[in-house]
Amino acid sequence: MSIESYAATFSDTVLAVALLWLFSYAARIAVGVRGIRLWGWSHLAYTLGSAIQTTALWPLPVQHAGALLAVAGLGGLAVAMRLFVHQQPLSATERRLLALPLMAAAACVAYGSVAGGTELDSVALAGVEMCVIASFAYHLQALRSAPYHAPAQLMRAGCALLLLLYLADLGTLLVRGSAARLAGDATWIAADLSLWFLLNFSMVMLASFRALEAMRHMAHIDPLTGALNRRGFEAAVATPAEGAPAAAPTGVLVIDVDHFKQVNDRFGHEAGDRVLRSIASTLLSEIRPVDLLARFGGEEFVIVLADCDGEAAFARAEHLRERAKALQFEWLDAHVRITLSVGVASGPASDIERLRQQADEAMYEAKRGGRDRALRHGAAAQARAAA
Ligand SMILES: Nc1nc2c(ncn2[C@@H]2O[C@H](COP(=O)(O)OP(=O)(O)OP(=O)(O)O)[C@@H](O)[C@H]2O)c(=O)[nH]1
CATH class of the missing domain: 3.30.70.270 (Reverse transcriptase/Diguanylate cyclase domain)
Incomplete structure (x- = not known):
């Protein structure tokens, strides 16, 4: 990975901090709307964690810790998307389904840290990324009505392209080893960052629409009785x-x-x-x-x-x-x-x-x-x- 690649990856973390600020702002306006603030924090954890995990300048234990942080961030993103779309708490089955890939990934990273090297971290991270992005695409189907439909469809298109990107990377990693990984390539990294930018851009739009809806709701409801005003x-x-x-x-x-x-x-x-x-x-x-x-x-x-x-x-x-x-x-x-x-x-x-x-x-x-x-x-x- 080149110095330019490090710079690109860490500039993504700076962008994640700016996005966190925007999501927190939307969450403050959208009182009672679930998932917005969690998305911002989880995206920051995932971005920072993967930046640390893929940066060979760090000692190995720090890289492993980065992988764990990224896995936790991905888990948070999956929960945030599910909460945001359906606005209902997670069921017991959903919690179990979510815990499985996260625990498998954490076990991979733990094993990798004992065995040495970061190859297992990368496999675990790519596996969880694919599961989480597939879950985004699945939940976003439910946003069919205006004004949510267009950004949700754009986000699903981004998810499909990201899945292809990660599948190609995982394929080369498993078949040809980490030296031949696509994720080390500047074009691959640029495509990855642009697609995540598209996902976040769409999410900002969705969160803004939810915030507007919450504001309109508050303006139309009598706070004492809950009836319309x-x-x-x-x-x-x-x-x-x-x-x-x-x-x-x-x-x-x-x-x-x-x-x-x-x-x-x-x-x-x-x-x-x-x-x-x-x-x-x-x-x-x-x-x-x-x-x-x-x-x-x-x-x-x-x-x-x-x-x-x-x-x-x-x-x-x-x-x-x-x-x-x-x-x-x-x-x-x-x-x-x-x-x-x-x-x-x-x-x-x-x-x-x-x-x-x-x-x-x-x-x-x-x-x-x-x-x-x-x-x-x-x-x-x-x-x-x-x-
Ligand atoms: N506790 C409470 N009182 C309210 C609220 N809004 C209005 N009121 C009171 O409702 C009362 C209405 O009194 P009136 O209009 O004289 O009517 P009433 O005593 O119900 O008599 P009739 O309608 O002629 O049977 C007033 O004392 C208001 O102060 C509120 O949000 N909470």
């Missing part, structure tokens, strides 16, 4: 589900907690917050994934029921009112129950804002009528006209 509600209503007909019957409920101020005044703001959280989780547990729940500030909630005519919407409103009434809160030895006033409106899905206003009017009518009741829009006027 007003902005989230408006965005959700403006982008109806794919294939949903504009004329589909839709029910809108406006729900207001009765005499909520008294809860705050008697038991404090904390207790009021607990009531709001509890009501929101009860409402959320009662609606379907196609429905929407939003908190419109204060103690007012709005529910949009997809594919639901007026009769069904009223029945849902009565059910929710009963469920909330059954909740029990206990503070300072007092048993507190709360009641809801619910306004109901129904009509085509294309007219949700008008339906919300009608349901709001019906809710105020329910308040005026004595609270703890559900009322359909126009029902009070009809009742008055009939009387």
Whole structure:
């Protein structure tokens, strides 16, 4: 390996530090998104470890330590990619599957350090690199929708080329010995570094998209209850589900907690917050994934029921009112129950804002009528006209 090659390899470590900074920055913005920071640290460990392992200037024990660091970094990269794509913790089987090649590689390096030379290190590293890159390509298949699709496909193409590169190197290493290795060749090293740059470049894009998604999510969610806030509600209503007909019957409920101020005044703001959280989780547990729940500030909630005519919407409103009434809160030895006033409106899905206003009017009518009741829009006027 020439001095130019050392320089190229260690400049890659400097780039890995810069990338770590970028990934850490994206991770700070993408609160709750898994895998981004781990990718940055693992890539640095892998880059530094392989730079040390392939640099003949270092004493052999240091080169072996470099190989172990690179193997650990590769393990971290595999975990990071799996977490990033699926955003779920690893299963026990996945942990075992990951541990196998890492332990085999560590055993190879340990044996090599006893036997002398770094040939076994190189074989172990190339083997783990191929397993990990194949796992990247496998997981990235799951990122099929925009905006993730294009960078994920680019990354998969990079993985395919890297696999060919490592296969060719491993082949020459096993058949013709370390002196004939392709990995010592400047062109091979340039191709390797460029492909890893492509992988990281794509990963930065993917992480940025995830960060944007997390920011948009936070801007649309009410932090107290986890329901949509007003902005989230408006965005959700403006982008109806794919294939949903504009004329589909839709029910809108406006729900207001009765005499909520008294809860705050008697038991404090904390207790009021607990009531709001509890009501929101009860409402959320009662609606379907196609429905929407939003908190419109204060103690007012709005529910949009997809594919639901007026009769069904009223029945849902009565059910929710009963469920909330059954909740029990206990503070300072007092048993507190709360009641809801619910306004109901129904009509085509294309007219949700008008339906919300009608349901709001019906809710105020329910308040005026004595609270703890559900009322359909126009029902009070009809009742008055009939009387
Ligand atoms: N704990 C808590 N209270 C809130 C929050 N947002 C608004 N409030 C309180 O909600 C109360 C709303 O009171 P009002 O609008 O008078 O209504 P109400 O007491 O429920 O009476 P009616 O609606 O007429 O039955 C006020 O005391 C607000 O301070 C919140 O996030 N947490």
